[in-house]
Amino acid sequence: MDMRVQIAGVELKNPVVTASGTFGYGQEFTPYGDLKKLGGISVKGLSLKPRKGNPMPRLVETASGMLNAIGIQNVGVEEFLGNKLPKLPWKETAIIANLYASSVEEFGDLAGLFADEEGVALLEVNVSCPNVKAGGSAFGQDPTLIRKVTEMVRSRSKDKPVMVKLSPNVTDITVAARAAEEGGAHAISLINTISGMAVDIRRRRPCLANVVGGLSGPAVKPVALRCVHQACNAVTIPAMGMGGISCAQDALEFILVGAHAIQVGTGNFIRPDFSFRLVDEIEALADELGLSNWDEFRGTLQV
Ligand SMILES: Cc1cc2nc3c(=O)[nH]c(=O)nc-3n(C[C@H](O)[C@H](O)[C@H](O)COP(=O)(O)O)c2cc1C
Known part of the structure; x- marks a missing residue:
């Protein structure tokens, strides 16, 4: 099986x-795999x-x-480019910078800082975080804003490929996917988390300090698969699919409905070596299915 995939002009080894x-x-996971x-x-x-992110508790x-x-707690772009990126094996593995900003202009400024960074293969524009007051889902729920953010990022990032990360918290995912395509996105990724909440009946309090949060993990997989299927049918740009992937079969389901690549989120919390193992498990399953490359399988779902 040739495990390579091309997405938005970037070659991934699997x-x-x-x-x-x-x-x-990335570096935090080196004890668990290569x-x-x-x-x-x-x-x-x-x-x-x-950013410090939201008050705790923020995971349940x-x-x-x-x-x-979480509320996008992060070290900021300067620290990332100066101290985190140089430690990553960017020549061997595609590094994707996931961008968050609270205005269209700020997205442009942020994207501009990555335009000449050879260590970053792809920009992933997060217009879908449900846990922040400004930006986030507010952008991802408005197709006009998705298009404007995408256009802005494209105009500032030179030749760097742009992937727009979509929110499932919309009535029609195809509208969002088309808005990203119209804005000039090279790819889309989906889904971000689904807005949800949990409460504690003894304390009569929400479990999260932020009251609401984003649901992820196996519980969201059917929603994610439906979104990826619909989005892939609505646009011609490639997609990375995610949401609840916890075994090789899950991963192949996303590829079958049209995704070029898959992303693993909550699976890394369940087992920190999960993503590394998944590479081998996918290869074994692809062999079992008699595949020799992904083109034979991707998007071949019979409906
Ligand atoms: C703790 C946590 C933090 C996350 N932070 C981000 C983030 O900073 N940017 C982003 O685009 N998505 C973020 N996500 C969403 C994930 O990348 C992914 O879209 C989502 O969890 C669905 O995949 P999964 O079910 O495999 O976890 C976060 C998810 C979790 C669980």
Whole structure:
């Protein structure tokens, strides 16, 4: 099986990418596997200035999933480019910078800082975080804003490929996917977390200080698969699919409905070596299915 995939002009050695916010800045996971084994690493959402994120508690386990309201805690772009990126094996594994900003202009400024960074293969524009007051889902729920943010990022990032990360918290995911395509996105990624909440009946309080958070993990997989299927049918640009992937079969389901690559989020919390193992498990399953490359399988779902 030839495990390579091409997405937005970037070659990944295999379709396994770690999802933003669930794999730190990569380096934290070196005790659990060789980062060079992965197809790509999408680092924690980056903003122009460092952010502390939301007050705690901001993670709670739910049935077959997890709610988080981190609020894009991050070291800021300067620290990332100066001290985190140089430690990553960017020549062997595609590094994806996940961008968060609270205005269209700020997205442009942030994207501009990555335009000449050879260590960053792809920009992933997060217009879908449910846990922040400004930007985030507010952008991702408005197709006009998705298009404007995408256009702005494209205009400032020179030749760097741009992937727009979509929110499932919309009535029609195809409208959002088309808005990203119209704005000039080279790819889309989906899904970000689904807005949800958990409460404690003894304390009569919400479990998260932020009251609401984003649901991820196996519980969201059917929603994610439906979104990826619909989005892939609506646009011609490629997609990275994610949401609840916890075994090789899950990963292949996303590829079958049209995704070029997949991302693993909550799976990294369940087992920190999961993404590394998944590469081998996907290869074994692809062999079992008699595949020799992904083109034979991707998007071949019979409906
Ligand atoms: C703790 C946590 C933090 C996250 N932070 C980000 C983030 O900074 N930027 C982003 O685009 N997505 C973020 N996400 C969303 C994930 O990248 C992914 O889209 C989502 O969790 C669905 O995939 P999963 O079910 O495999 O976790 C975060 C998710 C979790 C669980």
